[in-house]
Amino acid sequence: MSSAPHIPVLGREAIAHLAPRDGGIYVDATFGAGGYSRAILEVPGTRLIAIDRDRTAITGGAELVERSAGRLALVEDRFSNLADVCAAQGIDTVDGVVMDVGVSSMQLDQAGRGFSFRLDGPLDMRMGQSGPTAADVVARASEGDLADIIYQLGEERHSRRIARAIVADRKDTPFTTTRALAELVARVVRSKPGDIHPATRTFQALRIFVNEELEELQTALAAAERVLTPGGRLVVVSFHSLEDRIVKNFLSERSKTGGGSRHLPEVAQVPPSFQLLTRRPIVAGDDEVAHNPRARSAKLRAAERTSAPAHQDGEQSSWPRLSDVMRGG
Numbered sequence: 235m236s237s238a239p240h241i242p243v244l245g246r247e248a249i250a251h252l253a254p255r256d257g258g259i260y261v262d263a264t265f266g267a268g269g270y271s272r273a274i275l276e277v278p279g280t281r282l283i284a285i286d287r288d289r290t291a292i293t294g295g296a297e298l299v300e301r302s303a304g305r306l307a308l309v310e311d312r313f314s315n316l317a318d319v320c321a322a323q324g325i326d327t328v329d330g331v332v333m334d335v336g337v338s339s340m341q342l343d344q345a346g347r348g349f350s351f352r353l354d355g356p357l358d359m360r361m362g363q364s365g366p367t368a369a370d371v372v373a374r375a376s377e378g379d380l381a382d383i384i385y386q387l388g389e390e391r392h393s394r395r396i397a398r399a400i401v402a403d404r405k406d407t408p409f410t411t412t413r414a415l416a417e418l419v420a421r422v423v424r425s426k427p428g429d430i431h432p433a434t435r436t437f438q439a440l441r442i443f444v445n446e447e448l449e450e451l452q453t454a455l456a457a458a459e460r461v462l463t464p465g466g467r468l469v470v471v472s473f474h475s476l477e478d479r480i481v482k483n484f485l486s487e488r489s490k491t492g493g494g495s496r497h498l499p500e501v502a503q504v505p506p507s508f509q510l511l512t513r514r515p516i517v518a519g520d521d522e523v524a525h526n527p528r529a530r531s532a533k534l535r536a537a538e539r540t541s542a543p544a545h546q547d548g549e550q551s552s553w554p555r556l557s558d559v560m561r562g563g
């Protein structure tokens with residue numbers, strides 16, 4: 235296999251922790267431009283199932299599939315379905331799952347995808363090609379739901395003011411472009427020179443919401459736990475604190491050994507399904523950040539599957555849900 239066209243964020247560290255070996259079967263849950271996948275295929279004898287919900291990523295990977303001589307299956311799907319995707323390939327267990335979550339620079343840089351407040355385009359923000367767009371959410375969500383979305387998923391303190399202004403303005407003209415929404419936020423949220431763009435948090439919130447990114451991640455981690463063979467590796471690179479918190483909580487809960495009270499009955503203690511490989515997250519070095527500013531917020535966490543059974547799924551967190559909001563519920 236030839237080398238990657240660009241070096242993905244924390245690529246070297248991610249592959250080092252995944253530790254692909256001859257004869258192993260791996261899942262790259264976020265194919266993107268295929269940087270991680272190429273590195274896995276560089277190891278002779280590996281087999282790889284790669285997933286992306288974005289059809290353009292799948293089309294872009296067609297040539298790599300062809301050159302892989304049957305070692306790479308590239309599937310258009312959500313990574314929350316990764317266990318079913320493997321089963322459809324006739325695979326029940328795998329030796330490693332790697333996830334590099336979030337949007338790709340290819341998606342961010344294309345005005346037509348509507349992710350960027352810096353480029354004018356349709357207010358879309360979907361990574362895949364189905365479901366409601368950001369424009370649909372901005373047009374239909376109640377003021378309370380918009381404020382919750384922007385506050386919880388964007389960690390934006392001015393969420394109520396922004397939601398009120400959206401609802402007031404959309405009566406006259408629906409928001410259909412990234413520029414219109416970015417201008418509204420800039421009008422409502424004052425910023426000083428040197429601050430991040432005032433629309434950064436609102437755009438992040440809508441993107442996470444439209445793509446159900448947190449639910450996807452939580453479901454995919456549990457799916458990875460079910461398909462990983464004992465000794466198999468889970469490696470996750472995330473880009474903001476909400477995602478990293480999910481990964482951190484999942485891995486710390488799954489790797490807890492006993493702990494609790496010695497007076498508790500033994501049945502209450504579920505053996506750990508993972509052993510941590512990274513006590514603290516790995517972050518990009520100054521060199522990588524200098525070449526790729528996006529790497530600044532990247533965090534890598536990794537763990538090795540034990541032979542204990544997968545845990546029961548815990549409670550789902552209480553983020554605003556796309557289906558509830560679009561149903562008006």
Ligand SMILES: C[S@@+](CC[C@H](N)C(=O)[O-])C[C@H]1O[C@@H](n2cnc3c(N)ncnc32)[C@H](O)[C@@H]1O
Pocket residue numbers: 242263264265266267268269270271285286287288291311312313314334335336337338339361450451
């Ligand atoms: C940061 S990029 C991955 C870059 C990749 N590691 C590389 O080396 O080129 C993230 C990719 O994951 C995809 N993605 C994000 N969330 C997804 C999900 N829930 N299901 C499937 N694909 C997803 C995006 O469409 C995007 O192409």
